[in-house]
Amino acid sequence: MPATALFYGLSAFPLTPADDQGRVDTNTLARLLDRLCEARVDSIGLLGSTGVYAYLTREERRRAVAAAVDCVSGRAPLIVGVGALRTDQAQALARDAEAAGADGLLMAPVSYTPLTQDEAYEHFRAVASVSDLPLCIYNNPGTTHFTFGAELLGRLSEIESIRAVKMPLPVNGDFAGEIAPLRARTRFAVGYSGDWGMAASMLAGADAFYSVLGGMLPQPALALVRAAQAGDAEEARRIDATLAPLWDAFKVYGSLRVMYALLGILGLGTAAPPRPILPLGSDVQRGVASAVEPLLDR
Template identity: 55%
Template sequence: MMLARGLSAFPVTPADAAGRVDAIGLRALVARLVEARVDSIGLLGSTGIYMYLSREERRRAIETAMDETKGRLPIIVGVGALRTDEAVRLAQDAKAIGAAAGLLSVPSYTPLTEDEVFEHVSAVAGESGLALVLYDNPSTTHFAFTPGLVARLAQVPGIVAIKNPAWTAQDAPGLLARQRALVPAGFSIGCSGDWLASETMIAGADAWYSVLGGLFPHICLKIIRAARDGQADEARRLDAELAPLWALFRHYSSLRVIYALIEMLGICRADPPRPLLPLADEARRQVGDMLASLPPGLLDP
């Protein structure tokens, strides 16, 4: 069975100003995903502020999530780091604690070549023994995986999937078909960028790595199921209902909006890590107005 499929829900990682993980808050967020029966949990992704947490706190987040799920859901853990040896250690930690796979981005200060990225990712896969999902996130890493590099890496043992950046509705079918032709059978092709993901799922992507799914999994599951069942019109209708939310995601960033929503819903108290700042009062008002304007029951089970 393909590891990365369906809805991979990405919760935030609540933490205090010193970067200590709020285990109670994280448990509350993970419990929502267990209840919804998402296909996997994407822990310590960009939404999960992996880049702002120490190795110790990353371990604590994984242990907390693993304890809450009790093996009922696979957990894909972000293991990105600037140094290869550090990424290897993070992947080894994740595997030892019980993660199903690692999500590996390639952040860098000095721009990386394709050969450097190939050696980096191959080393993490080979030395950790943890299955890896490639994380193509050029808006933050300033590196884009080319089709040729994806094809090379897909042949490396242990590299099983890719999380692509957002594709437009016009581009998704062609890009998906092109990537599918380059990778082995069973290699999972997934998408991110919540406001564009429905069209990529309709086009036949295997997985949606979702920020919204980390807080409101049920609506995302409905969109995925409609897309899978050939009900493209229904998937598009549900997606269109979320247009006010997508607009705020694009304007303020999904991370900041999700933090505001978590507090508004009373799940836990958490601010994004500095230097990121929580939304200002006017922006929070817009988030509250948006939430009130959505059709009743849209975000509910």
């Protein structure tokens, strides 16, 4: 797997099902991963925000990675989230992921005390220094509340193993106006997340889309990305429109809660989100079931 291919196309982000003590259910995880491999997603983003990495211990994250490598090895490249509040923890997680056979790393600048640009730089540099795996910067201000300045991304681009950035949707919707300067300033493959921006970002020429829905229902996400990659804007927008009710639910309830609802609706598992995050109420779940119904092959 050349690093240059790792951060392109559709990266699918599955849940990490676990019990109420935070112990990962590796059987259900393998079931989710099998679906992604069979659909031929371009990569799997294990232990992303949707994979509730922040809520799992190092040991459980190690168990999840080992189970995922067993399941997907040779079928899809595996990108593993190694974000942690402490630099030494993130380094340990990066070592664990590499030792277990991951293909790449994804890391958000998780913080409690807000970090400076220099602190984030040193954090990434320290983690990149302990692993040879290609790393994608996980720029997710919705959860980390950290904002990467353009200069910081430029400095991080000088670190050999840092190869990609996963961006939040631009507030003004101007993907092209963001991608061009990012490419001018960095060597990074530029991807986005925030599923309702999947069509627009890929049509604007993004290299990758890091998709929550793709981790549960890979077919429509993959069809959308393939259409956009082929330059078929009409088809990409048509598929996007069929997903609009789900995007609406993502925006109102948070994509993570919707995914846990879908896990049950699709009969794939019974895991609940880690508390304090609560399952959606039954009325909302019925709405999610209606939104997803037209997407299912019967």
